[in-house]
Amino acid sequence: MSMLTIAMPKGRIFEEAAALMQEAGYKLPPDLDESRKLIIEVPEENMRFFLAKPMDVATYVEHGVADVGIAGKDVLLEEERDVYELLDLKISPCYLAVAGLPDTALNEVAPKIATKYPTVASAYFREKGEQVEIIKLNGSIELAPLIGLSDRIVDIVSTGRTLRENGLVEYETIVGITSRLIVNPVSYRMKNEEISTFVNRLTDTIEEKAVR
């Protein structure tokens, strides 16, 4: 059996993903999140973990330096990487939404949309038949309409608290998001046995949780 390399997303999703794996019976190092080591081996599970920025997980998996990764659907939609999306882990649920200041209309000449997800945002508005101008930001997206940079934002919403606190309202929901298990196409074949075992154990755990 060869070793599986798994790319884990830092931050929000990490804890839920780690909890899910532990529920599936995998022994993870307790300090995986806080450890300063970037790559951690778990020989008894024949696994190797590394932590990456959530946006980068799919990149590592596409290039094959990680066999498997856990990534939000938002990342997969935005990055369009050539990877297998095998399993909906049903963790970290949230959604992508269009938001803005209340009772405002889109600028008619050049409606501006600020977002961390330019691909998703432009595809969404194109499908709606609206030509918009996308402005890419890397964080604090809520600031854009407040300061007058854009008419709307496209961003991830989990509780809606951040939007409310900044006096913004949701206009439309684009798509629901959960975390997914993604697999490199070559690993999917060359390490089929290891990956199938991993997927099956996770599937069972997810189904048990759904019943509970």
Next chain:
Amino acid sequence: MSKLLMFEKPVGMRDTLPHIYETKRKVKEAAEGAMRSWGYRFIETPALEYYETVGDASAILDRQLFKLLDQQGNTLVLRPDMTAPIARVAAAKLLKERVPLRLAYSASVYRAQQREGGRAAEFEQIGVEMIGDETMSADAEVIALLVSVMKETGLEKFQLSLGHIRFTDELFRQILGTEERSEQLRRFLYEKNYVGYREHVKNLPLSSIDKQRLLQFLHLSGGISCLDEAAKLIEGSAGAEALDELRTVFGRLQEYGVDQYVTFDLPLVSHMSYYTGLVFEVYADGVGAPVGNGGRYDDLLGKFGHPAGATGFGLRVDFLLEALGQLEDEAGVHCVLFSNERRVEAIAEAQKRRAAGECVLLQDVAGVKDVDSFTESCKSVTFFVGKSSGGNV
């Protein structure tokens, strides 16, 4: 764009430095030798083709084509693969000769990269096309040759996945009825989005048995036994025929003695519309993307006005090199260093060694700044320097 610096190259373009060139040459020679020994004849076609002919017929996505204009305003493409140009030549000329045609190629192809680096936009492909033979013997031969080529290049850990487009099409047609709904599901497979596929199936207005059939389909991969599972999912003759083809071809691959490299993967959809029968991809340990792929494409030749069945494969030389890692440079160069007064002797020595098949470089010592670093990469050195007789190091 800021002013280009003199060392810069367009995105995805790569240089082949001497040591990589050597490795590449060996790999290509091994692969080409195998193809030639199976009776395939090599051909070359131009790098530029018309967008409306080869560009349009090619399996490569439009956004990946490099396009340019000629003086008359025609849109040209840098060939994105070799299959379409070969189909053009075959339809126009070669199919009038002897059929079936066994053609091989080793050439650079060009595909624009939208994203960041790490992916070549120009790379060499080596492959074969078998045109005008619709038998399963042709499918089996092409796959057996692919395995042989992989082995000849020195690769040991590799694997083929085999699928069949007509099985997928038939299953979807039976359950879903319309081409449009089939296409939606096929797109999920093409995008490798199994989560989306499952969600989509769950929301279709189908009986729970049919939903189960579609969900079960995703699990049809692995050894030959998955074909029996597949047979349970499908009714009628068209699907069974596709499965029979897979079984027959696998049997022939056993006769070739290469079946241990082959597994099945029925949900494999490597292109939305190009292939018409058996499809396959080949994977090697240590490379993140398939090193090659192929299959039956019976509709392509018809686009060039001469319908004929065809099958073939293409391998990416750069991925083969990646899978093989650094090959040791066994031969090396012998260096003959001379000073002016003993030049005649040195030339004679070099010529003697060259005639014996050695690679010999002849260097005037006066032209070298640092003898040690210059001779470092040579496997051995003979000096013809000063008045005394030559010495070896």
